[in-house]
Amino acid sequence: MTVERITVKGGDNMKKEFLTADAKFVYSKNELGYQEVLDNFENASEITIITYNISEKKNALVSALRKVKKHCVVNVITNIPSRWEAYYGDTFRNKAKQKINLYLSKLRPESLGINSKVFFDFSNHGKIVMTDCIVYVGSVNYSEESANNTEFGFISRDKDFINYINSEVLPDVQASAIPYYEYDYTALLLEASMALSVVYNIKNELYEEVYRLHDDVDGEWYYYVEHEASLTVATLDKVVQIVSESCKVASDIYDAIDTITNGDEDEIIAANDVYVELLALYSKIEEVRSFDTLIELSEFDSEEYINQQLQEEYAMEAYEDNLENCIEMASDEAMSIVWDLTQGAKGDIDELIEEVQKFCEIYSSLIENLRAREIKKISPKIDNT
Structure with missing residues (x-):
């Protein structure tokens, strides 16, 4: 049951809160804390992934997005580790170049589906894995490697909460992010x-x-x-x-x-x-x-x-x-x-x-x-x- 929504703004600062009683705490180790959400992918009409990073050497999670229903809307927003605003030396520049190329290769919108949107937010450190029915918010990235970590988060099926993320959170994050394509006709x-x-x-x-x-x-x-x-x-x-x-x-x-x-x-x-x-x-x-x-x-x-x-x-x-x-x-x-x-x-x-x-x-x-x-x-x- 939804209890309260709060939006606090001051200059460039902003904080949004949504209080809900319909959530469960997930503590995971050696498995992904949002497996319930992944299990819902095949029935989803919309999927949203907000993550700091994706798997670099493994492909199961990214491939899962390619197997959803044909007209499912897929939103992906990610950071790129090792990408900096400025580089001091070729070593850091080359490392960033490799990471950027990897992310561009794995996350081509057309390879994820006809209704896919991919954004890069280089200030993002948040993690959300969500369908139109269930949402995970916590510390786990959208990467297989995260299953090896000790991670914490919450899973909710609160429709109001899911709608809130879609209407209030996702547009804000996308607005400050860089779309994969500058234009796509x-x-x-x-x-x-x-x-x-x-x-x-x-x-x-x-x-x-x-x-x-x-x-x-x-x-x-x-x-x-x-x-x-x-x-x-x-x-x-x-x-x-x-x-x-x-x-x-x-x-x-x-x-x-x-x-x-x-x-x-x-x-x-x-x-x-x-x-x-x-x-x-x-x-x-x-x-x-x-x-x-x-x-x-x-x-x-x-x-x-x-x-x-x-x-x-x-x-x-x-x-x-x-x-x-x-x-x-x-x-x-x-x-x-x-x-x-x-x-x-x-x-x-x-x-x-x-x-x-x-x-x-x-x-x-x-x-x-x-x-x-x-x-x-x-x-x-x-x-x-």
């Missing part, structure tokens, strides 16, 4: 590629609503559908919506190129020209989609029209013996309207499809611009040797 590249795929798909969906495949002994070709009002409002709206959302991702790509190139003027101008062209194409797509020819064709419903004609124009004639004849006349009228609408809309439909295709091609070039670059960079502040 792997996720952005994937998002952009998926966005491009979605634009291609909606373009194909639009095309297949108004064109049909002819396939027989004469060969294969697509022909424009003139006898059916198959264009839908939903597809037209999706075209505009999807292209609009893709432009937002394109804006993030522009910002990424700005960061990666350190604001290189020529690079930024070139990327901006492409982005502006995409926005112009989006405006054109939005404009064409609102043409009366497309609106009228997409909103016309032949069945509804026939029913309306039978109720309004042929109500007096559509008695039982003449009903089939009235339906045929109303159907002919609907077909004539469809013919006129499809003929009037063809040029605008083709223009819309062409503009979306242009958007795909320009968007693809922007993605390739990002793909050709170093999309992630290890924070240079980590290795100070």
Whole structure:
């Protein structure tokens, strides 16, 4: 049961306290005091490791993080022993270099999982091993070697305490730590590629609503559908919506190129020209989609029209013996309207499809611009040797 929370700040000094009655004391020797937490890893949706050091020669604990559920969030914050703010002699510098390289090699976020975040805090000496269900706070580092030591700590399953660490402690520690990557645009590249795929798909969906495949002994070709009002409002709206959302991702790509190139003027101008062209194409797509020819064709419903004609124009004639004849006349009228609408809309439909295709091609070039670059960079502040 939670008793009390206290936060005391004064200048750069800070102390946070959380009192709980739901905790047990753990005194360990020749085994890890947080084994209960490790046992919960396979069911965890979030794991947090705060440690002074990790194992240098052994891999079981780090490997355990690679075996968690695919979408488990993994937070690792560690110090690096032997790394100093300044080095007096090559011996200390070389030792620090080896340690830094070891930590960078073992703790690559992508090797730990798709939702992993790794930070380095060179003032940290605290130790927390936690999942979303159980937490250990004590003296044991996240290293196999710690099992050989005499260690003390507490284990708690207090949900309020766990939430408190996630909301109050973890953000504070991360804020003063150095992230593994100064930037990492792997996720952005994937998002952009998926966005491009979605634009291609909606373009194909639009095309297949108004064109049909002819396939027989004469060969294969697509022909424009003139006898059916198959264009839908939903597809037209999706075209505009999807292209609009893709432009937002394109804006993030522009910002990424700005960061990666350190604001290189020529690079930024070139990327901006492409982005502006995409926005112009989006405006054109939005404009064409609102043409009366497309609106009228997409909103016309032949069945509804026939029913309306039978109720309004042929109500007096559509008695039982003449009903089939009235339906045929109303159907002919609907077909004539469809013919006129499809003929009037063809040029605008083709223009819309062409503009979306242009958007795909320009968007693809922007993605390739990002793909050709170093999309992630290890924070240079980590290795100070």
